[in-house]
Amino acid sequence: MQPEVRPFRHAATATWSYVVSDPRTRAAAIIDPVLDFDLYSGRCGGAAADEIAAVVRDRRLTVEWILETHAHADHLTAARRLQAGLGGHIAIGSGIRDVQRAFAALLDLEPEFVTDGRQFDRLLEDGENLALGSLRVQVITTPGHTSDSLSYLIGDAVFVGDSIFLPDSGTARCDFPGGDAGSLWASIQRLYGLPPATRVFVCHDYAPGGREPRCETTIAAERAGNIHVRDGTAAAEFIALRRSRDAGLDLPRLLYPAVQFNIRAGRPPPPAASGRSWFRLPCHGAGDPGP
């Protein structure tokens, strides 16, 4: 039995989220759900998450898992919001602890912020299997973009997060704290070792050249034609390409709020005395601090 995969496109962040379900038992996992967020006002919105919840309810699915492929830097996660309405356990790779440590230091987070991953319901290791009705979710660690990056193999479908994108779009950046192009190359080799007919579902598609956004390809198509790593690409060649591209990239627009929200498993920072929560943003290069 193969899983049913329902993709959801979040246009503002070019993110693909998924509801993956077992046709036999109607058990479901939600992968990488997005919370709407307006950077100018700091206001969160649930339209994208509500669309997912509506499909889950219409199809009478039981959400067992809400799975993050990594702590995202370009959108806020709707994991917590969806859990409140639908249940399920929020899981992420155990490498989240490294990501929490790195960003707690970088952002001068509050001393009470703990970096042992306890904000999540479950921390996952390479090779673990999660039950999803009569299916199983196999955890494959695929670090490189971040140190907590995972792929989830469910039947004939693999959800690769930010590692490979569609063949015409190459691979994910590796310049965040804990990122490493050599690790990504090794992770991609693992993915390319899956059966060639395996369906590949990506986390982002930026639709180059004005083509329609897409979310799905196969391992065979990636190995034949990925513009950054295909069969025969040497590690050194990929690493040099990835590093030179990363050197020219801007930071993601939502980097600071996204990281602060996502390493807390989809919760806002603790409220200030006013009762309001705030995101931190660095102030570089403005000279000496004032009195």
Ligand SMILES: [Fe+2]
């Ligand atoms: Fe990412």
